Amino acid sequence: MDLDFTRHRRLRKSPGIRSLVREHHLHVHDLIYPLFVTYGKQVKNEVPSMPGVFQLSLDQLEKEIEEIVALGIQGVILFGIPEEKDAEGSGAYDEAGIVQQAIRLIKKTAPSLIVIADTCLCEYTDHGHCGVIREDRVLNDPSLDLHARTAISQARAGADIIAPSNMMDGFVTAIRQGLDKTGFKDIPIMAYSVKYASAFYGPFRDAAGSTPQFGDRKTYQMDPANGREALREAYSDVVEGADILMVKPALAYMDIIYQLKEQFDLPLAAYNVSGEYSMIKAAAQNGWIDEKAVVMEMLTGMKRAGADIILTYFAKDAAKWLKEGN
Numbered sequence: 001m002d003l004d005f006t007r008h009r010r011l012r013k014s015p016g017i018r019s020l021v022r023e024h025h026l027h028v029h030d031l032i033y034p035l036f037v038t039y040g041k042q043v044k045n046e047v048p049s050m051p052g053v054f055q056l057s058l059d060q061l062e063k064e065i066e067e068i069v070a071l072g073i074q075g076v077i078l079f080g081i082p083e084e085k086d087a088e089g090s091g092a093y094d095e096a097g098i099v100q101q102a103i104r105l106i107k108k109t110a111p112s113l114i115v116i117a118d119t120c121l122c123e124y125t126d127h128g129h130c131g132v133i134r135e136d137r138v139l140n141d142p143s144l145d146l147h148a149r150t151a152i153s154q155a156r157a158g159a160d161i162i163a164p165s166n167m168m169d170g171f172v173t174a175i176r177q178g179l180d181k182t183g184f185k186d187i188p189i190m191a192y193s194v195k196y197a198s199a200f201y202g203p204f205r206d207a208a209g210s211t212p213q214f215g216d217r218k219t220y221q222m223d224p225a226n227g228r229e230a231l232r233e234a235y236s237d238v239v240e241g242a243d244i245l246m247v248k249p250a251l252a253y254m255d256i257i258y259q260l261k262e263q264f265d266l267p268l269a270a271y272n273v274s275g276e277y278s279m280i281k282a283a284a285q286n287g288w289i290d291e292k293a294v295v296m297e298m299l300t301g302m303k304r305a306g307a308d309i310i311l312t313y314f315a316k317d318a319a320k321w322l323k324e325g326n
């Protein structure tokens with residue numbers, strides 16, 4: 001018989017050969033772990049829709065940080081649950097706000113751990129939207145001042161990276177100018193450049209108490225049906241001075257991760273969001289899937305698509321599994 005076909009299986013023959021030709025590797029340094037910080041003492045509330053994820057009070061944070069550092073994880077992103085909410089989300093830019101306090105504490109406990117501050121208002125506003133409301137509309141420009149104030153207060157507390165997730169137009173310009181004017185020229189901005197109006201954020205809104213009290217986020221977050229618009233969104237963030245771009249969610253948007261990686265030369269982050277976490281947890285708890293195998297396949301897939309950085313609630317698990325070796 002004439003052998004006029006290619007034997008791809010030669011390179012799959014043994015674990016050694018497979019490892020030799022493996023194209024992408026997940027590394028613990030790729031991972032960022034999200035943390036939810038809240039007021040009170042001895043608070044460690046498990047989020048019902050996110051098994052293994054907790055709202056933590058500051059006195060619980062030190063232990064958590066030590067664990068994260070011991071696992072070799074390089075960075076965390078912080079979300080705050082304030083004591084009180086108001087129309088202007090003032091808890092977001094309060095110098096003594098919960099995230100500001102958490103940043104100070106973490107920088108004291110583990111100075112080299114990278115602290116990323118999520119910059120948004122929705123956890124702090126009584127209406128649950130990411131900006132200022134007038135007659136049931138989310139206003140763009142008046143919201144920018146508050147986002148800039150939030151970013152400045154987070155930088156002042158010691159945040160290493162500012163990550164604006166509010167999807168107002170011009171948020172990178174507003175925050176860059178605000179940081180530059182207040183002596184924080186060297187603080188990078190990781191922009192949630194391409195953030196879709198996604199149902200995959202459901203469990204996060206339980207965790208952070210940030211569900212919109214009326215309407216939805218479709219006038220500021222992107223339509224899941226759009227791909228070319230993602231490039232326009234990313235382009236304006238690049239022009240405005242973003243240092244790192246982000247795509248969010250990740251799983252249903254692998255094509256967008258790939259396209260941003262091809263089009264732009266900035267580092268690229270992917271947010272493996274709450275709903276993606278909950279789906280896997282629920283299936284694993286039912287014994288329907290092999291959690292470890294599925295998680296590693298998913299995270300490696302995100303790297304293959306082009307992500308340099310992955311924000312994931314699986315960061316601690318993945319770090320453990322990477323340590324054990326696959």
Ligand code: PBG
Nearest residue numbers: 120122165200201204273274275
């Ligand atoms: C705040 C914010 C959200 C998430 C990160 N930052 C929620 C939202 O936009 O409603 C979602 C994260 C997740 O689902 O894991 N704007």
